[in-house]
Amino acid sequence: MTPTAAAGAMRMRVPRLALGPIMVLVAWQGLAVAVPGDFLVAGPWEVAGHLWQNAGLYFRALQTTLAAAATGFLIGNLLAVALAALALLLPRAEALIAGLALLVFCLPLVATGPILRVLYGPGTGPQVTLAALAVYYTTFVPVLVGLRATPAAWLDLVRSYGRGRFAMLWHIRARAALPYLVAGLQIAAPAAFLGAMVGEFTGAERGMGILTLQAMRGLDTEATWTLATVAAAVSIAAHGGIGWLARHALSEPPPVLLAPPQTGSGPGLWSGLRGILVVGVVAIALWWALLQIAGLNPFFAKGPGDVWAFLVSGPGADENRATLLAALAETTGALGPGYFAGMAMGAALAVVVTLAPALSAVVMPVAIALRAVPIVTTVPLLVLVVGRGPVGSAALVAVMVFFPTLVACLYGLQRAPGQVLDVMASYGAGRGKALLYARLPAMLPAFFAAARMAVPAAVLAVTVVEWLATGRGLGALMAVSASLSDYGTLWSATVLTAVLAALVYGIVARIERRVLAVFASEQAQ
Amino acid sequence: MPADPRIAPDIVCKGLAKRFGDVVAVDPLDVTFRGGQTTALVGPSGCGKSTLLRLVAGLERPDAGSIRIGDDTPDAVRAQAGLAIAFQDPSLLPWRTARGNVALAQRLAGQRVDAAAIDAMLDLVGLDGFFDARPGALSGGMRQRAAIARCLITQPRLLLLDEPFGAVDELTRRKLSEDLPPIWQARGTTTLLVTHSVTEAVLLSQRVLVFSPRPARIVADIAIDLPDPRPGQETTPAFIDLAEQVSAALIGGEGPSPRRLAAQ
Ligand SMILES: Nc1ncnc2c1ncn2[C@@H]1O[C@H](COP(=O)(O)OP(=O)(O)O)[C@@H](O)[C@H]1O
Ligand SMILES: [Mg+2]
DSSP: HHHHHHHHHHHHHHHHHHHHHHHHHHHHHHHHHOOOSSSSSOOHHHHHHHHHHHHHHHHHHHHHHHHHHHHHHHHHHHHHHHHHHHHHOOOGHHHHHHHHHHHTTTSSSHHHHHHHHHHHHHSSHHHHHHHHHHHHHHHHHHHHHHHHHHHHHHHHHHHTTTTOOOIIIIIIIITTHHHHHHHHHHHHHHHHHHHHHHHHHHHOOSSSHHHHHHHHHTOOHHHHHHHHHHHHHHHHHHHHHHHHHHHHHHOOOOOOOOOOOOSSSSHHHHHHHHHHHHHHHHHHHHHHHHHHHTTTTTTTTTOOHHHHHIIIISTTTTHHHHHHHHHHHHHHHHHHHHHHHHHHHHHHHHHHHSSSHHHHHHHHHHHHHHSOOOOOHHHHHHHHHOOSHHHHHHHHHHHHHHHHHHHHHHHHHHSSSHHHHHHHHTTTOOHHHIIIIHHHHHHHHHHHHHHHHHHHHHHHHHHHHHHIIIHHHHHHHHOOOOOOOOHHHHHHHHHHHHHHHHHHHHHHOOOOOHHHHHHHHHHHH | OOOOTTTOOOOOEEEEEEEEEEEEEEEEEEEOOOTTTTEEEEEOSSSHHHHHHHHHTTOOOOEEEEEETTTTHHHHHHTTEEEEEEEOSSOTTTTSSSSHHHHHHHHTOOOOOOOHHHHHHHTTTOTTTTOOOOOGGGGHHHHHHHHHHHHHHHSSSSEEEEEEEETSSSHHHHHHHHHSSHHHTTTEEEEEEEEOOOOHHHOOOOOEEESSSSOOOOEEEOOOOOOOTTOOOSSSSSHHHHHHHHHHHHOSSOOOHHHHHHHO
């Protein structure tokens, strides 16, 4: 920040913080008044009234979901920290650990939910597990980066007293990684809430997820908007609360941007393929071993061999493949456009906002807050507004991708080195030129970091919306096969989705590393 | 202070070599550092002084040759917390206070954390009133003071100082090199001091080794037999003569200077 900008921010602080929410409320109320009829939009006033009248109902539901989300949040993040420490202490196994963690994270909640429901039976098991599954990876990645982002001199200090890796981990790395952990926890808070709600979709007794299903079936506009508002408020509060705690407990702010974790595999295509192969083999072995150990009913629990037979060698494999591929095509048809549109709009708005700094002061806090909203909880809203067609899925994916991209890009654009900007100004370069030559290159790493993390998020969004609303694609296929106890289809679709998502993630990460090497060599290591 | 060879053993390097890829950081080097003495290492930057120090500390593995500190290897000395190293960058942990940073050294060394000793040490290096300040709130000079306190608190037998006053302005540097060295000199700790400053080398050591550009060879080995205390002697003919010998060797670089030969 330049000195003037800093001074401006100081002056703007109080009104700016209030300005964002007020603008959102005003726009929302305006929308409610402008849109005719009561079927689409319930304004803040109506939502407040509805909430007041049903306070007890919402309070109990929120309590249930929050309890499951908090438990999953705790378990998932502990697991993430343990995994990151393990990857650090076993550098040779790191690529494998990271690969397996990614693959499991890419398992679509839509499918793991029903499977877990069968395993656990009634109760909060699936909610808690899904919440944990929804958070652990987004904590694992920053914590691993943080554990390793330690100046060599600090580690030399430990070594100079004859101490080894454990002392480094305990005295240096663990504390140095705290800001990174906070960054992970901030993302994890809304994700855990979302995971718990998806768990409730699979057939819980109560909770916000159940109310959401009811509101959607009944096309209850007020309830729908109220649920989305409550979910948003809770998520924003958790995100902000963790940030507030961190600011008071830590001397350094949590990082906004993260380079992708350095996997053990080298830059070459060949070593990348070898890494994928190793992860694949180990994943299949683990999958097989787990089923053997658990001794589950083979009708329900399908192993690697069953899925192979279902898709390739068994009777009707051709038909099965055709069904899956058709669903995949439908999903991709919604996912691709939504993903790219969301990324493009996020980046474009970030650029526009940067060209008008006054706007940025207002947009940034709102975008940060809205980034925390578990977008999937707004599926019923989407159904109300866009309907149940494929456009709805694409729109939801776009919204899911849009806010994180906007925040990351705004951050990247502001990070253009002040000196470079000063040099350009000294040549009389205008805002446009400064944007083209200094700010856009600075934005690219942020853009790709967002693009990478958006892949699993987009898959989650599209499958949930297909399941709950549109009835097409892989999401619907998984939901239907789960309710029909067609476990061959369910497991095959799950594996296919996870593998594809992990591969796309890996490809984006690879592009990202190339971009980092050029535009942010200090981050690429 | 008499150098007891059991407490302050010599450091003997034989055929020591280290390369990083194609860069030869230390060419086969034979050198002995006397126990209980301060030896100053001067030479053009990039010639391998830091690498030599890190080899002695056991932080790098030599490609060839050996280092003995008395009968011990560097690793053994490290494991007994027998050495301490200070870098040009004070490398304090930003989340620990001055006290906490010094205490960490005791903890890492496997010693009891002695609050009274820590406070006394911080007092000694001139950090009175800043015991509970974090590095972010300290000036560059104060950070170096804290780093030196951290080095000394564990009572090391061997002190390795890599341009410890390198990262501060000239005025602070002079103040630091007046205040801090007497603390470790009083203990008779074997000290290797890498420095860019010829004056500092002559002021603080009993012996100056001058290195040529990479791959480094020792081009001059100059005994500094000035009486203590040194500060205040900078303008005496004896001091100036020694300083000129060091400078000439540094500039001559490639070969032994006539002055060095005369000095021997
Ligand atoms: N970890 C390392 N990796 C690669 N090259 C190194 C490393 N450490 C030092 N070097 C190289 O070795 C040479 C000697 O470095 P150094 O010992 O730091 O010199 P000095 O301390 O005398 O300035 C330099 O050319 C430096 O670039
Ligand atoms: Mg050096």
